[in-house]
Amino acid sequence: MRPNAMRFLKATIRFLASVGLALFCIMYLLDRYFPPDAQTMMTAAGATANGAGPDQDEPSLMEKLRDAWRWRERERDRNVGEGVETYVRESDRREGGRQGGGRRDPGDADGDPNGGGMPGRRMGRTQLVVRETSLAEFFLQSMHGRDLDSSRYSLNQLPVRTNAEVAFERMRFEYRVLEDHYYQREAHLASDPELRVLESLMTQISASPYSSFEDHADMGELYLMMGQPDKAKVWLEKAAMTWPSGSHSYGVLHLLLMFTYAAQGDTARTLPMVDSFTSANSDWLYPERFMGDMVTLEDIERTYPDAPLVPLVRGRLWYNVRNHAGAEREWRRARAMPDLDSSAAQRLDLWLAELQADREGSSR
Amino acid sequence: MTMIMLLIWSAVVIMLVMGVSKYRYTRPPLVWMLGFFCAGVVSVAAAGMYNGWLMMNTRFTFFSPDIVDSSIAFVLGPGMGEEFSKFGMGLVIMLFAVAVRAPLTPASRIQGFVLVALGFAVVENITYQDVGLGNLLVRGFLPVPMHAAMGFIHGTAVNAALKRGSGIYLFVGYVACVIIHAGYDIVAVNLPVVFAAAIVLVLVAWCTATWLRAPEENPLEETDEYHDPWIDEAPTEDY
Numbered sequence: 001m002r003p004n005a006m007r008f009l010k011a012t013i014r015f016l017a018s019v020g021l022a023l024f025c026i027m028y029l030l031d032r033y034f035p036p037d038a039q040t041m042m043t044a045a046g047a048t049a050n051g052a053g054p055d056q057d058e059p060s061l062m063e064k065l066r067d068a069w070r071w072r073e074r075e076r077d078r079n080v081g082e083g084v085e086t087y088v089r090e091s092d093r094r095e096g097g098r099q100g101g102g103r104r105d106p107g108d109a110d111g112d113p114n115g116g117g118m119p120g121r122r123m124g125r126t127q128l129v130v131r132e133t134s135l136a137e138f139f140l141q142s143m144h145g146r147d148l149d150s151s152r153y154s155l156n157q158l159p160v161r162t163n164a165e166v167a168f169e170r171m172r173f174e175y176r177v178l179e180d181h182y183y184q185r186e187a188h189l190a191s192d193p194e195l196r197v198l199e200s201l202m203t204q205i206s207a208s209p210y211s212s213f214e215d216h217a218d219m220g221e222l223y224l225m226m227g228q229p230d231k232a233k234v235w236l237e238k239a240a241m242t243w244p245s246g247s248h249s250y251g252v253l254h255l256l257l258m259f260t261y262a263a264q265g266d267t268a269r270t271l272p273m274v275d276s277f278t279s280a281n282s283d284w285l286y287p288e289r290f291m292g293d294m295v296t297l298e299d300i301e302r303t304y305p306d307a308p309l310v311p312l313v314r315g316r317l318w319y320n321v322r323n324h325a326g327a328e329r330e331w332r333r334a335r336a337m338p339d340l341d342s343s344a345a346q347r348l349d350l351w352l353a354e355l356q357a358d359r360e361g362s363s364r
Numbered sequence: 365m366t367m368i369m370l371l372i373w374s375a376v377v378i379m380l381v382m383g384v385s386k387y388r389y390t391r392p393p394l395v396w397m398l399g400f401f402c403a404g405v406v407s408v409a410a411a412g413m414y415n416g417w418l419m420m421n422t423r424f425t426f427f428s429p430d431i432v433d434s435s436i437a438f439v440l441g442p443g444m445g446e447e448f449s450k451f452g453m454g455l456v457i458m459l460f461a462v463a464v465r466a467p468l469t470p471a472s473r474i475q476g477f478v479l480v481a482l483g484f485a486v487v488e489n490i491t492y493q494d495v496g497l498g499n500l501l502v503r504g505f506l507p508v509p510m511h512a513a514m515g516f517i518h519g520t521a522v523n524a525a526l527k528r529g530s531g532i533y534l535f536v537g538y539v540a541c542v543i544i545h546a547g548y549d550i551v552a553v554n555l556p557v558v559f560a561a562a563i564v565l566v567l568v569a570w571c572t573a574t575w576l577r578a579p580e581e582n583p584l585e586e587t588d589e590y591h592d593p594w595i596d597e598a599p600t601e602d603y
């Protein structure tokens with residue numbers, strides 16, 4: 001081989017290696033110092049100001065929000081639950097006519113807790129409509145006094161809002177949209193860059209004097225998802241102290257607190273909460289009532305793989321919804337973990353023995 | 365059929381013009397050309413993943429409302445990422461070609477890198493096929509020749525590096541492509557289309573001049589058979 005060719009070979013390998021390495025360094029720096037901002041994510045979510053979505057065939061998020069708001073206006077005087085069902089039936093019929101059959105969300109709560117684990121934030125259609133209606137409310141409130149047709153949306157009925165309130169509602173609206181967009185994905189990790197954007201937004205929201213107990217709970221949930229249970233505990237306990245009454249939503253908070261204590265390995269707080277969970281939140285005995293609201297349990301397990309109390313709590317949830325096989329599987333996994341303390345181990349043994357006795361009783 | 369024609373017509377025309385205007389005494393090494401084209405097709409994967417990562421994980425997105433952010437995105441994505449992907453894949457084929465002493469002439473090396481770029485551009489066109497037939501037709505006049513021009517620059521850089529045995533020409537060629545590609549994208553997104561067309565016209569003029577000057581056969585100093593008769597051969601009786 002001629003000397004020039006050999007030099008060319010060496011130069012080529014040197015070029016590929018050095019430019020490739022430089023690109024990797026650039027990627028690391030970008031990931032470290034230039035995470036996506038809220039505007040980028042809003043654009044990715046299709047929630048741009050003019051409502052143009054990335055997919056021209058699908059209605060954009062804004063169009064869905066406006067659609068949901070129009071429905072809400074129509075159904076104002078009727079029972080809310082009935083209204084939701086009406087809207088769902090109508091929209092399903094429209095979709096069925098257009099697509100030749102009804103569509104079912106992959107994450108729909110279908111009442112089969114054995115199949116692929118509990119669906120989390122991946123919502124069924126009814127839940128999505130309720131969620132979007134709530135988002136529409138945020139959207140319209142944040143836009144109040146700007147460029148909406150006030151006669152159409154009866155905005156003159158809304159209370160007068162200060163600029164600071166409008167700015168605050170806009171931030172909340174952005175947070176809800178980004179959060180929904182984020183949770184529609186299949187799997188979530190504590191290192192997801194979207195969480196950093198959500199954290200920056202939520203930090204501003206919870207620092208505002210207009211923030212409420214719900215914002216504090218959201219902040220706690222966010223920190224729980226980010227793998228920071230100590231911070232999550234502070235915010236969730238603050239929300240729990242100011243929560244006005246025991247409601248279905250309070251059950252979500254109860255659940256989040258329970259998982260936070262479990263992630264911290266705080267057996268003394270976790271076990272009493274596990275014991276009182278269903279008695280304090282009786283409607284949570286029915287899986288279809290809570291699946292759409294609940295933070296994705298698989299995501300929590302992925303974030304805290306070595307915390308033995310997490311599968312313990314999860315097993316108890318399975319047990320509450322009569323999924324004994326799922327409960328046993330989770331409890332045995334928790335039992336095999338090395339960090340499990342003696343009181344939790346004792347409780348697990350007791351529960352497993354109860355399960356065994358139940359099984360023998362039913363087989364007889 | 366119309367869609368397929370719109371996707372590939374420009375690439376086919378460029379290849380035909382290059383073939384007809386150059387190969388008078390030799391034949392193009394078709395197998396190696398096919399290898400270059402496949403390398404171009406494969407290079408889309410790495411570039412696509414890198415661009416997708418850039419869009420999802422950083423604030424530098426191509427259509428960011430902030431012109432500085434979007435310009436940086438064009439330098440990082442189409443500029444650095446896509447050009448490295450194309451150039452890198454073409455260089456991998458060149459490594460094999462040099463190692464097995466493939467009969468590649470300066471012209472066919474340039475054509476090889478143009479084929480890498482055209483393979484990339486055709487697959488890129490496929491990903492853009494939902495923009496409408498009119499836009500696809502326009503893509504045949506603007507981005508596809510622009511990619512081909514980048515291939516010309518790559519090929520010219522490789523010829524210079526091979527001739528002089530220096531890697532600096534590879535870096536120069538790569539940086540030139542990064543600047544031109546990113547500049548073209550920034551202009552195309554932010555200014556009327558006539559400015560982008562002007563860039564493409566200048567590039568095509570330069571490519572035409574380069575192509576006409578590229579030797580169809582290997583110069584003697586690049587072949588293993590080269591020897592200087594005045595030095596290597598014994599003097600004849602006549603001499």
